Amino acid sequence: MSSMQKFNISRVGRSVLLALSATTAMMSLNTIAQETTAPTQAEQEDVERISVSGRLMSSAASAAAERREQPYVAELLGMEQISRAGDSNAATALRRVTGLTLVKDKFIYVRGLGERYSSTLLNGAMVPSPDPTRNVIPLDMFPAGIIESLVVQKAYSxxxxxxxxxxxxxxxxxxxxxxxxxxxxxxxxxxxLNSDDGFEYAGGGDDWRGKDDGTRGISAELANAQALYGTLTPINIAEALGGINGTNLAQAETIVRELGTAFNxxxxxxxxxxxxxxDGSLSFGTRFDLxxxxxxxVMTGISYDRSTQNIEEKERYFSVTGQSLTPLNLYDDIKGTEHQVKLSGMLNFxxxxxxxHRIETSTIYLxxxxxxxxxxxGDSIETINEPNRFNTDTSILYEERTMLSNQLRGRHNLPFLMDLxxxxxxxxxxxxxxxxSEVEYRTLNETREDGSVFSFVRRNQNAVNYSFSDMNDDTENLxxxxxxxxxxxxxxxxxTGGYAYFERSRDAQTDRFNFDTVGYTLQQLSGRFSExxxxxxxxxxxxxxxxxNVxxxxxxxxxxxxxxxAYGAVELNYDYKFRINIGVRYEDFKQISLPLGANGEVSGSLTDSVLLEDGFYPAVSFTWFINDDLQARFGYSQTVVRPDLREVTPVLYVDPLTDFKVTGFAGLKSTDINSADVRLEWYYDTSxxxxxxxxxDLxxxxxxxxxxxxDGNLLMSFRNAESGSVYGVEAEFLKQLDMFGGDLGRLTDNFFVAGNLTLSESEISIQRFPxxxxxxxxxxxxxxSKYVANLQLGFDSDDDKHNATLTYNVFGKRIAFAGVNEKDDAFEQPFNSLDFTYSYTPVxxxxxxLGLKNLLDQNVEILQQGEILQQRTEGQSYSLSFSYKY
Structure with missing residues (x-):
């Protein structure tokens, strides 16, 4: 599709959907109750909250006091807890919550379920994800400096x-x-990992702000040529010039060559x-009595984070030889460097x-x-049996992920209307x-008799691949x-009751180009890329x-x-003996995803691109206050997990987490889920x-x-299995080490331990697919993962000048992707993480x-057939920061 073609995606998406079904205005009630720190009556009934101040032990204990009053199981991390653990963003903070694990430092798995089974709200509102391969927001984009708290609700309401x-x-x-x-x-x-030199390239532009200066983007000459000629082949251009003849073909070939000089x-x-x-951050807030x-x-803030990390990875694939499975090659060694810039700004009134009465505005830019x-x-199919040859694959990827959210919210208590x-x-x-700018090319390396290595870019019609992508999501949420x-x-x-309306429109474009080097000699293909x-x-x-661009x-x-x-619910609290919450939600859901051909026309069947469904989703929660220290909870709900836009669109893309090629499938169905929870909670003093x-049940x-x-070119897609289930047990505790007397007691009184453990099983029944x-x-x-464990050992000095936290996190092995052709399933192995933070307040x-990450220096590994399929070295991270608060 031409880069010059423009689509009003909001208008297109809305008109298509309205043609499918007229929008029904449901004058009932809403779903996403906005939460802030002001303790209004409506907010006091929301999910569990921690008012954090002073010591971490005190803030954690106050969370326990709040939890017993809440109708649904939830967890919360406050600003002080996030800071104390040394977490730089929302993703790394959330892995400390019971039953949560972190994947690629971006996505949260809740109770061992993949990121598709978690959802994210921003101040109670649904917002779009800047990651085109996931429906959920990459949580690493939210710096700790703009976060007041993170609420995780694990039982549906x-x-x-x-x-x-x-x-x-x-x-x-x-x-x-x-x-x-x-x-x-x-x-x-x-x-x-950064003790070794990193990689860079001259044509990257000035990116200190985290924004391309135009060096990498598609040039005006190239964009104009696509708009004028469409497909950039000599024959197609000759036809546009007036017809296929010797003169026009010669001119067309000249034009094609000249377009090659329009690339970076x-x-x-x-x-x-x-x-x-x-990294640095600055924030200011104040109040005025009018x-x-x-x-x-007013509250405003800005943060900036620039980081560089070298990459060390290994990977291999397996192939079927007769009835046996053999490694396709030795490990491919991957070296690289990733430069990252994060910039965020916030302005609230x-x-x-x-x-x-309270009215607020909030603008957040990430x-x-x-x-x-x-x-x-490493080797490939071409070189596996040639000991004197190997390949070098070079890839350069630059991407910008941005999100801009503008919110207007209000809260009103009406005493004259029965305290509504x-x-x-x-x-x-x-x-x-x-x-x-995404660039990929392969270099072949030949070892000669004298031991020297002759390297050259492969002579091929697709010797170099350039890709230019742009995806825009617009959402409205009322x-x-x-x-x-x-x-x-x-x-x-x-x-209680409410109403909500959500609308999303997406426009995704990708332009791909290839360099044809068949006419080059091998000597001409040897040397620096620019030469x-x-x-x-x-x-x-x-x-x-x-x-x-074919x-x-x-x-x-x-x-x-x-x-x-729309939803409606009722809560009954009888004499503080028991509390019951019953509610039901109704949703009318419409979705359409239309793949486009080279000329912008819709390809495929329109019927296959549409998903229309509606339904009622009930939830019940019962709490029994057994005595002053002990209470029991029971919850049941029916919910749904729908396929993402990318998963139902039959277009090809590369998953940035796995580097696998992925294509969508238009026939996906939504997953209906029945959930039940039973929980016993004991509160004793500060423990x-x-x-x-x-x-x-899924x-x-x-x-x-x-x-x-x-081999070496996995193509992934999505299909519905027949059924599945997840079940397990989870436990957590918080205990101050004050049970000892004498000198030992004086030594341990300033320490506390906190931890959680989730043990679970999952089963899935899936049919064969063509x-x-x-x-x-x-x-x-x-x-x-069959198990997830977190453990914290904390220390607070009597004068609050010294604070330290040692944090351990581990998850059980989990399927990275299912095996085919007699290959076993590929499992990501357990990762043991040990982090330490120490803070000193001289005045x-x-x-x-001081922060120390990954003290155990473990690697991330995926195993298949008992052999390492992929390995990534994380390295140990060290950080030092200075802060001043007034």
Missing amino acids: PELPAAFGGGNVNIRTAAIPLQTTFNVSVGTGYNS RDLDISRTSVKPDF AKNVVFG GLELGVD RDTKDEIKIKN AIDWQYTDAKARRYAP SWNAKLPLTWGKAELAL IFSNDNILDAGNRFKVS TTQADDYLAAQMIDA NYSIGVFYK ENPIEAIELSGS GANLTNLERGLSGH NNMTVK
Whole structure:
């Protein structure tokens, strides 16, 4: 599809969906209740909250005190807890929550379920993801500095979206302060892998801001040529010039060669020393008394993080030889460097009218830039039996992920209407994934008799591949929530309800180009990249250089979603003996995803691209207050997990987490989930303990499967399995080490321990599919871990000048992808993480913090057939920061 073609995706997506089904305005109630720090009546009934101040032990204990009052099982991490553990963003913080694990430092797995079974809200609102391969937001984009708290609700309640699998994460950003605040911090860091020199290339542009300066993007000449000629072949261009004849063909071949000079070819890779990381943040907030009982507040902040990390990886694949499985090759060694810049900004305004009315605005901007170079040395099918030859595959990837969210929300208590409380919010959010330059090429290396190595870019029609991608998501989210408290004898009642509307539109475009070097001699293909593809070599007619944009599969698509939702619920608390919550949510869901051909026309069947469904999603929660220290919970719910836009669109893309090629499947169905939880909680003084069991039954779970067993070129897709289930037990505890007397007691009183453990099993029954010879039709769910454990040892000095935390985290092995053609399933192995943070406060308001990550220095490994399939070295990270708070 031409880069010059423009689509009004909001208009296109909306009109298509409206043609399918008229939007019904549901004058009922809303789902996404907005939460902030102000303790209004409506908010007090929300999920579990920790008011954090002072010691970590105190803040954790206050969480336990809050938990017993909440109707649904939830967890929360506050600002102080996140800071104390040394977590730099939302993703790394959440892996400390019971039953949660972190994948590739971006996505959260809840109770061993993959990221598709978790959902994310921003201040209670649904927002788009800037990652084109996932429906959930990459949580590493949210820096710790803008986070007030992270709420994880693991039992469904009807005010949440029905797309609820393992849990829901609500990221609550810093709100209007209670007093004037000023915070500034600077820090530096280093990874042990960076002791070696890293890689860089000259033509990268100036990226210190985390934004491409235009060097990498598709040139105006190239874009104009696509708009004018469409497919860039000599024959096609000759036809556009007036017809296929000798003169026009000669001119067309000249045009094709000249277009080759319109690409950024300053891609010579060199080694350079790696600079230490740098991060800094600045925030300010204050309040103004405008009149009696009228307060105006402002909160603003900005953060910047620049980091570089070298890459060390290994990978191999297996092939079937007769009835046996043999390694295709030795390990491919992958070296590289990733440069990353994160920039975020926040601006919030608030207006309080007495104690009953509050209106806030919130603008959040996030930008995450990655510039990655990978160089892989190894064999392929062409060289496996040639000991004197091997390949070098070079890939350069630059991408910008951005998100801009504008929110307007209000909260009103109406005493004259029986203390009715109303919350509402409107959110307009945009997300973009812009990859203006992805380059891949292969170099062949021949060892000669004298021991020297002759290297040359392969002579091929697809010798070099350029890719330019742009994906834009626009969303609107409107919701309101109402709550009416009632008293009836010893019974306290609360009637709640709400309405929500969500709309998403997506425009995704990818332009791919190939360099044809068939006419080059091997000597001409040897040397630096900029020399091989210099202007003189490209324009030399004798080299028969060509550039083409011919692709075998569509890469562009348009997509849209609409959700109308309403819910109603009732809570009954009888004499503080028991509490019951009953509610139901209704959602009307519409989705369409349209792959586009080379000329922008819709390809494929329109019927296969549409998903229409509606349904009721009930939830019940019962709490029995056994005595002052002990209570029991029971919960049951019905929810759904729907296929992502990318999963139902039959276009080809590369998964950035696995580097596998992936294609969508238009026939995917939604997964219906029945969930049950039973939990026993014991609160004693400052300590607390809990143990619970959970069960989830999944109908039509969506699984990633391998469609092609081509060696070294895995092609993944998605299919519905028949059924699946997850069940297990989880326990957690918090205990101050104050049980000893005498000298030992004085020594241990300042320490506390906290931990959690989840043990679970999963089962899935999947049928055979054409083109996918699955090895195991009965197995565990992809991404599921049989155990997840977290342990913290904390220390707070008496004068609060010294604080330290030692944190351990481990998860059990989990299926990375299912095996085919008699190959076993590939399992990601357990990863033991041990981190340490220490902070020193020499004077009030000033803190120095030291952080040590991955002290055990473990590698990430995926095993298949008992052999390492993929290995990634994480390295040890060290950080030092200084902060001042006023």
